[in-house]
Amino acid sequence: MEVIRRRNTQHRRIAAIGMYDGVHRGHQFLINYLKLQGEARGEHPVVVTFEEHPQGVVRPLEAPRLLTSTEERLRLLEEAGIEEVVLLHFTEHMRHLTARAFLTMLHERFAVDTLLVGFNHRFGHNRKDGFEQYQAIGQEIGMEILEAPEYKGKEGAVSSSIIRQYLASGQVAEAEKALGHPYSFHATVVEGNHMGRTIEYPTANLEPVNPQQLIPMAGVYAVVVTTPDGVRRPGMMNIGFRPTVAEEGKDESPLTLEVHILDFTGYLYGEELEVEMVELLRSEKKFPSLAKLKKQLTADAARTRALTGRGGSPGRP
Numbered sequence: 001m002e003v004i005r006r007r008n009t010q011h012r013r014i015a016a017i018g019m020y021d022g023v024h025r026g027h028q029f030l031i032n033y034l035k036l037q038g039e040a041r042g043e044h045p046v047v048v049t050f051e052e053h054p055q056g057v058v059r060p061l062e063a064p065r066l067l068t069s070t071e072e073r074l075r076l077l078e079e080a081g082i083e084e085v086v087l088l089h090f091t092e093h094m095r096h097l098t099a100r101a102f103l104t105m106l107h108e109r110f111a112v113d114t115l116l117v118g119f120n121h122r123f124g125h126n127r128k129d130g131f132e133q134y135q136a137i138g139q140e141i142g143m144e145i146l147e148a149p150e151y152k153g154k155e156g157a158v159s160s161s162i163i164r165q166y167l168a169s170g171q172v173a174e175a176e177k178a179l180g181h182p183y184s185f186h187a188t189v190v191e192g193n194h195m196g197r198t199i200e201y202p203t204a205n206l207e208p209v210n211p212q213q214l215i216p217m218a219g220v221y222a223v224v225v226t227t228p229d230g231v232r233r234p235g236m237m238n239i240g241f242r243p244t245v246a247e248e249g250k251d252e253s254p255l256t257l258e259v260h261i262l263d264f265t266g267y268l269y270g271e272e273l274e275v276e277m278v279e280l281l282r283s284e285k286k287f288p289s290l291a292k293l294k295k296q297l298t299a300d301a302a303r304t305r306a307l308t309g310r311g312g313s314p315g316r317p
Helices: 025-041 054-058 070-079 099-110 131-141 160-168 172-179 195-199 290-308
Strands: 002-004 013-017 044-050 084-088 112-117 144-147 184-190 204-208 219-226 232-240 256-261 272-282
Touching: 013 025, 013 099, 025 044, 025 112, 044 070, 044 099, 070 084, 099 112, 099 131, 112 131, 131 144, 160 172, 172 272, 204 272, 219 256, 219 290, 232 272, 232 290, 272 290
Parallel strands: 002 084, 013 044, 013 112, 044 084, 112 144
Antiparallel strands: 184 204, 184 272, 204 256, 219 232, 219 272, 232 256
């Protein structure tokens, strides 16, 4: 894939604009339609996206947690068949561009002759502009404006916002259906308190690589972990406050992420892991003793094996 950051007019293009956070099924549908229209017109399909979420500039306090890092978005876009991406910085200057100025910039700097507008999508400083206004601007500057059909999948309405809601309520399996791929994040293994070793369930304490990425609701999850050797292994992850082993006298414990990788021994401190969410096993709870906690973890491990088929969930490579 070629990532374009500066003026590039080497060939004529058809483009679709968006954040593409998660590159979910709706995005994939739009990309397929973009490629078909590009083939019919003899134009190269290109996705125009942003390094920063626009809300992070427009309303910083309301900016959503991200589903994917920039690198992960680019990888997923490439897997969807996109060979060129125009990657822009969403700045204060860009924020105040009118739709006309923005379309003119795409036409002149990146040779976009056709723009595919996603269903009900708006852009430009004046967000009241709609498809008819875009078409009128396009006719004046020499750009054809097309409206993509609405995506209607069997999983119902799909958007990055809906997927964030699934994850915020622990519905990671529903999020996967909407995404068309497992929800995952990368994390570095950091030092913990080694409490898991005392009950024969040692855990790797995790610190997300991308602090802006959304972490699902607190709870215990079945996951698949890709270790540094490239092997995908089943695991169970706790997101929460570890109430059973919390220090006495502390009103609140910090939110922690820790994963027990089944049937794995090895030194992981400082290493980066990829964690794929499979299913919420249960909510986090305080057990009356470490023995009761261990008994529950044994049941969690059995359920995790059933869900992941020991080396990955059913249907996953």
